[in-house]
Amino acid sequence: MKIRSDILRIYQSLHTWxxxxxxMLLFIGFFAGALTMFKQPLDRWGSAPAQMLRPVAADKLDTLVREVLVAHPAARKGFTLHLSQHENVAAPVSWSAGAGGRELDVAGKRWQATLDASGKLQAQQQLPSLLAELIDMLHRTxxxxxxxxGEYLGGYLMGVAAIMYFLALVSGVILLLPTMIKDFFALRPGKNRKRFWLDAHNVLGIASLPFHIVISLTVVVFAFHDQFYDSLAKVVYREQPMFAPPPPPAAKPYAAVDMLPATTLIKKVQDVAPDFVITEMLFMRLESPRPMIRAAVASPRHLTHGAEAGYVMVHPYSGVVDTNMLPGKEGTWSGRVSPFFALHFGSFAGNTxxxxxxxFGISGAFLFYTGNLLWVEKRRKNQGRNPAPxxxxxxxxxxxxxxxxxCLGSVAAVGFTIVAGKWFYASSGNINSTYMSVYYSVFLAAVAWAFWRGAARASVHLLLLCALxxxxxxxxxxxxxxxxxxxxxxxxxAASVGVDVVALLCALLFLYxxxxxxxxxxxxxADSVWSVEAASAQPAGAGARGQEV
Known part of the structure; x- marks a missing residue:
């Protein structure tokens, strides 16, 4: 397929800029996003055993829930019944007395409760570690x-970056069309390092193109979902409700003492989702006119609405079940939306x-990194056409x-942040604030070092820092x-040990x-920006001679 050279130049300029x-913003998003694929193992690796309370047998759940609601009225606003026990699940029941919201509350403490060996209620207040959630926030912002x-500013900027990212994908494909068959899998190592990096960049870009298209489009939807919903409501739906109307409220608020037993509610969820594992049940607004339970159900065989699970909604007093968000039984709207969530989160087909x-996330980060390297080398090639030295x-x-x-600063900062959870747990008054301090301290120090020492020297130093x-x-x-x-x-x-093994392999790659x-x-x-000689010889006024960049 032959494309005119003037059209190729336009798309090359679009792709480049x-x-x-x-x-660089997308590099951070992709690297952190790759780590969020294993949020639970990261949480399990960093969760302190001192926070954990003993689990209870299934036949004791009704007693535990009843005593929590009697002894702690704040739990009636909302509590979580955890049915899967791992290192990062501190207790069978947990709740917060604070106000909820979309933003992470790094100082928010949670209550957790269980029954002791004698069957008495045991409750304590702890500050949970939000390591995995903070990495996810880094991915989103x-x-x-x-x-x-009320939304993260970085989320909107990531949405703008995703639009630019989609344009770069389209323009990159058009650029490669003339040589796609011949050069698709070509990797040409040798003295021409730019040629090798370009080949690697093209192979990764084309091989993972469907993944990148899905991610770019879903990021735009996630970043501007409120604006999309408002536009649809005004233009398309108008007077009709966009979503299914909620059930009519009761004539008066409910009383928590009248709620169905927890085991009965669990059984109702199991009846409608026999192929799923119930991981937790979130009880909401129990003494309001519209109480509800959201049960998280997991299965590797289905596309799920959440990052790890689908949902079944249950009325805690009548036991009426709503499967509108249950994979395989969704309503019309949920059935159309769920695949977008699942394709973005990778929440299907299990660990594979x-x-x-x-x-794909790591290779995507590498794609953006190599794109910038190619731009830098392109500047050197263009300069070589000028008669000046x-x-x-x-x-x-x-x-x-x-x-x-x-790029390298964010990688090193995330690594040291993960480690900080164990080393500073005992001495830190707020481990989540410590996470934030460690991340931004390492990240900003790495950026400052790169500008001070120059890209050539700093690249070696920061790769060693990433390895460390x-x-x-x-x-x-x-x-x-x-x-x-x-x-x-x-x-x-196995999950915790897996974190150690993967980190060790990454350390070896960074050392290499x-x-x-x-x-x-x-x-x-010697004339490359990656040469120490070029950095040392850089005059104070370089770049002021009108070179186009």
Whole structure:
């Protein structure tokens, strides 16, 4: 297929500039998003055993729920009955006395309760670790703080970046159409490093194109869902309700003492979802005119609305079941929306698909990183056409430093944040605030280091920092086993050990990357931005001669 050269130049310019404009923000989103595929293992790895209360037998759940509602009236506003027991599930029942909302409350404490060995209610208040939720927030916002109309500002910016990302995908495909068959799987290592990076960039982009299209479109929907819903309500639905109307309220508020037994409600969910595992049941507004229970049900065989589960709604007093959000039994609207959620979250086909999405997420981050590297090398090639001696422009040097600092800095910062949960648990008054402090301290320090030392030197240093951050994860678990006096802990479950193993493999990859980068810095072309010689020879006024960047 032959495309005119002027059209290719337009799409090349579009692909380059929208990629540069959104690349670094999307790198953070994709890297953190890859980690969210295993939120539960991360939570299990970092959950302190000191917070855990003993589980209770299934035949004791009715007694536990009844005593919690009598002894703690705040639980009547909402509590969660946890039916799956893991290291990150502190107790069979938990609830919060604070107000809910879309924003994470890093200082919000939760009550948790169980029955002790003698059958008496045991309740305590704890500050839960929000490590996995904070990484998910990083995935959704790119780490940009602040809110706008009750939503994270970074979420809106990520939506804008996703629009640019989709344009980059379309323009990139058009650019590759003339040579797609011949060069699709071509990887040409050798002295021409730019050619190799371009081949790797193209292979990853085309091979994962359906995944990237799905992610780009769903991110736009997630970022601007309120605006979409408002527009649909005004333009399409008008006077008709967009969603199914809720059941009519009772003549007067309900009383929690009249609620059906918990085991009866569990049985009702099991009857309508026999192929699913009930992980938890969220009891909401129990003494209001519209009480409701949202039961989370998991199955690897179905596309689910949530990141890990589908939902069954149950009325806690009448026992009426609503399967509008149960996979396979959804209503018209939910049946159309659920696949978008499932395709974005990878919440189907079990751990196999989670690993696939994890690898796609990491490769997507690599795609944005290599895109910026190719832009930097393109500047050098363009400069080589000028008669003046080669000297990197200031904008090129700054872009290279920003790419290294932001991308590698976010990776190192996440690694040290994960480790901080164990090392600072005992001494920190608020472990979630410590997570935030560690992440932004490491991230901003890495960015500052990249601009101070230059992209060439900083790339080696920050890759070693990433290796150290990843290696610290299994070393922390090893220290917990060998030196119990440190107050650390190491869970022996497959999920927790898996975190250590993956982190160790990542550390080895970062070490290999640092070694190869050091060779490039020492022996690569002297006029490259990745050369120490070029960075040292950079004059104070470089880039002011009108070079186009």
């Amino acid at each position: 929208v990629g540069i404009g959104a690349g 790119g780490g940009i703080p602040g809110t706008l109309d 698909m989670r690993w696939v999405y994890f690898l 080669l000297s990197q422009t200031r904008a090129t040097m700054l872009m290279a430093a920003a790419t290294v600092g932001i 951050a990843a290696l610290a994860i299994p070393l922390t678990s090893l220290a917990a086993v060998l030196l119990p006096s440190l107050g650390l802990w190491a869970h022996g479950s 990357g640092a070694r190869r980068t050091a060779q490039r810095v020492a022996h690569g072309p």
